[in-house]
Amino acid sequence: MKKNFFSNIELKQEAQQRRLLLKMTTASMLGMGLPLSGTVNAMSGLVKMPPIPENVLNPVAALERLMKGNERYVTNNSTPLNFKDERFDLVRGQNPFACILSCSDSRVSPEFCFDEQRGDLFVARVAGNYITTDFIATLEYAAAVLHVPLIMVLGHESCGAIKAAIDATDNYEQFPGHIQSIATALTPAVRAVRKTPHYVGNNRYFDIVKKNVVLNVEELRKQPPILSQLVDSKKLKIVGGVYHLNTGKVELIA
Numbered sequence: 001m002k003k004n005f006f007s008n009i010e011l012k013q014e015a016q017q018r019r020l021l022l023k024m025t026t027a028s029m030l031g032m033g034l035p036l037s038g039t040v041n042a043m044s045g046l047v048k049m050p051p052i053p054e055n056v057l058n059p060v061a062a063l064e065r066l067m068k069g070n071e072r073y074v075t076n077n078s079t080p081l082n083f084k085d086e087r088f089d090l091v092r093g094q095n096p097f098a099c100i101l102s103c104s105d106s107r108v109s110p111e112f113c114f115d116e117q118r119g120d121l122f123v124a125r126v127a128g129n130y131i132t133t134d135f136i137a138t139l140e141y142a143a144a145v146l147h148v149p150l151i152m153v154l155g156h157e158s159c160g161a162i163k164a165a166i167d168a169t170d171n172y173e174q175f176p177g178h179i180q181s182i183a184t185a186l187t188p189a190v191r192a193v194r195k196t197p198h199y200v201g202n203n204r205y206f207d208i209v210k211k212n213v214v215l216n217v218e219e220l221r222k223q224p225p226i227l228s229q230l231v232d233s234k235k236l237k238i239v240g241g242v243y244h245l246n247t248g249k250v251e252l253i254a
């Protein structure tokens with residue numbers, strides 16, 4: 001009993017040492033690439049670590065990590081959640097590696113569907129995943145201040161906001177309260193996918209979901225002054241994905 005107790009302590013100490021070593025190695029390898037919170041103090045020679053060193057990634061590596069996380073989620077191999085260990089690191093700041101502009105739909109959960117934990121994703125959500133001035137400001141903050149290298153606009157199958165926009169555009173349906181403003185904001189996507197005999201069943205509906213993602217990605221990429229500049233200098237990647245409800249798979253479409 002006593003022996004087990006001490007070997008547990010030793011295992012714990014080993015794990016802590018590994019974690020510290022990983023942090024030091026990562027910070028040293030990354031050098032100048034550290035985010036705002038990870039500045040080198042020239043006077044003391046000390047390096048201030050970002051809260052999560054493994055989140056300091058370039059745009060390509062960030063997208064690769066996101067999609068690998070989705071693969072784990074799809075195959076039911078998600079990492080067990082551990083809230084206790086990460087809490088301490090996150091007290092002094094945040095350095096998420098990706099920003100997700102997602103629909104608010106309760107069936108789409110960015111942290112789950114990319115198998116990430118607190119501190120990893122900067123998430124902005126609105127029904128219909130479309131941009132407004134406030135959302136652009138939120139994404140600018142993530143990209144310019146937190147140095148997030150990747151933004152993904154994430155739509156999904158059977159989106160109720162898109163359905164409302166289709167009904168408003170095709171049938172002049174009116175919605176109560178402020179809901180109409182969502183339907184109106186999404187009409188460019190509905191208009192861009194013309195109603196023709198080619199579209200039967202759910203095809204047109206899903207094509208509008210995808211078109212809405214593509215239009216918002218395009219809009220964000222050329223959004224001055226912050227996002228367009230970061231995209232041009234290859235410090236930021238903006239992509240679009242759609243979430244498939246039946247499989248959990250995120251399909252990259254832009």
Ligand SMILES: [Zn+2]
Pocket residue numbers: 103104105127128156158159160161162
């Ligand atoms: Zn939706």
